[in-house]
Amino acid sequence: MKPGSRPADAANGRQRPTLYGALRRIHLGVALLAVCTAGLSLTALGLTALRVYADHNLRLVARSIAYTLEAPVVFHDKAATGETLALIAASEDVSRATVLDPDYRVLADWQRAGHERRDGLRHAIGELLGTGVIEQRILHDAKPVGTLRITGDPSNLLHFLLQGALGLLACLLLTAVSAHYLSSRMLVQIIEPLRNLMRVAHAVRSERDFAQRTPPARIEELNALGDDFNGLLDELQTWQNQMQHENRSLAHRASHDSLTGLLNRSAFEELLEHAVRAAAASAGHAAVLYLDSDDFKGINDRFGHAAGDAVLVALAQRIRASVREGDVVARLGGDEFAVLTTSLRAPADAIQIAEQILQRVPEPVLLPDGSRITASLSIGMAVFPVHAQASQGLLDAADAAMYGAKRQSGGGWQSAEPRLEACQHQR
Amino acid sequence: MVAVLAIVPAVLPPGVTAQPAPQRVDMVARVVFSLLGYARWPAERESIRLCVDNASRYPARLLEGATLGNGRQVRPREVDVMADPVASQCDALYLGAMTDVRRQRLAAELTGRPVLVISEEDFECETGSMFCLNIRESQVSFRVNLDALGRSGVHVHPAVLQLGRRRGASS
Helix, strand or coil, rough: CCHHHHHHHHCCCCCEEEEHHHHHHHHHHHHHHHHHHHHHHEEEEEHHHHHHHHHHHHHHHHHHHHHHHHHHCCCCEEEEEEEEHHHHHHHCCCCEEEEEEECCCCCEEEEEECCCCHHHHHHHHHHHHHCEEEEEEEEEECCCEEEEEEEEEEEHHHHHHHHHHHHHHHHHHHHHHHHHHHHHHHHHHHHHHHHHHHHHHHHHHHHCCCCCCCCCCHHHHHHHHHHHHHHHHHHHHHHHHHHHHHHHHHHHHHHCCCCCCCEHHHHHHHHHHHHHHHHHHHHEEEEEEEEEEHHHHHHHHHHCCCHHHHHHHHHHHHHHHHHCCCEEEEEEEECCEEEEECCCCCHHHHHHHHHHHHHHHCCEEEECCEEEECEEEEEEEEEEEECCCCHHHHHHHHHHHHHHHHHHCCEEEECCCCCHHHHHCCC | CCCHHHHHHHHHHHHCCCHHHHHHHHHHHHHHHHHHHHECCCCCCCCEEEECCCCCCCCCHHHHHCCCCCCEEEEEEEEECCCCCCCHHEEEEEEEECCHHHHHHHHHHHHHCCCCCEEECCCCCCCCCEEEEEEECCEEEECCCHHHHHHHHEECCCCCCHHHHHHHCCC
């Protein structure tokens, strides 16, 4: 599940930036700023240095040419001047060199082939890089005998600059890529534990899934946070389990009889109400058997209350064992029990259940003191919709029938009016 | 009179065509003085005694003298090479055209003496002369005879020797 789609965010209307996005933007900004600052300052520094060196180099070239040209200029030897000039200038970054005599007449003029026309860009860059026109006096015995005027050729410099710029660009790119990679790795180390925390917290809140735990993180603080969170979850899980257990036992106690473990009267009446309604809706049957121990007061008096309890527990077990799994067995109070069954094909089937129970009852009950006694039960039964239309009426009818059975002889069963055995015989 | 005046312009052109001569004189003087400026004698003097052959073709400017770039004075003197004792009285000698016999004689006299010999017309430049001028329409160049120069004991700046040798190689 995507954590961003929380209801709170949806209500907010606009998407909040994720931590990853925010950190990433900051990292990108810092990296770009650093790289650009470094790149720009390096470029400026490099250009300045280059400019100074280019200028210096051109002056050096001018001096060396001037020195070499001294004798030819003194002798006004135009041919020698031209040849010497061409010889030196051709191997240097010079695009044009002119030698003038003291009266500013041209003695020799040399121009690099293919550079007769200086285009605007080249000229502008030449100006920018300080490789403009340089004048150098030619001295003989400390007296000027002529002037050398040379113009720098920025081609090589331009080439170098271009390569430098490309190299710089490549370096910047490499820096950006590695910064991105490292930042991504760090981000993953920060974001992943936080996402795990968020996922677990969300699972706990929305699904009550206390079993989830955050995995360990690489970063110390996040790991400690995760550990504490897990510890908190441990406690929450224990607490939750305990509460659930207590709730279950409370619910059990509220609906069950503590001695026999059977349902109590209120739970039975509730279930009976449901069963009657269901039977009414589906045109089915619901039978209630009202069971009462014969002479229970006498057992209590003669053998004590512990014996009475043992007899009740034994009776409860036998009743439970005699009916089907889906049937409801309850202790209504004192020595009174009730059975609710809805799985009847015909109302008279209730008789079979009563007889099954009565078959098991006569077995002797082992008392706590080791002696054995025999208990007996009287059963009264009523079937919806034959004997009553409501749950309370059904229970009352079964109760009345039970008293009828007790009055006859005890240890037997009796149906409410009309008699079920009559229905059985009619069939 | 008017006719004479009218003729003058017609006469003038030949004079104008003769005009290069003074220029050549200038160029020769420049080369000779430059050579002197680049030369160093074993025994340095305040001034340089330049002897100009009275048979030379462009002596005019040379005889005017000059102050060299290094501050030395050039003191020119016209001499008769065959009569005057040039070896002891000249530091530099500017020679005009002469026969091989005379040249050899002179060379024998000057051998071992620190005298810078510059020849106006010596195409071989093999005997006696150290620098041989090559005077053309617009340019005066020279060749250098390293043997003679070496023997004389006069030092000349290597740049000049290179200039002379380069010219020698090309011509």
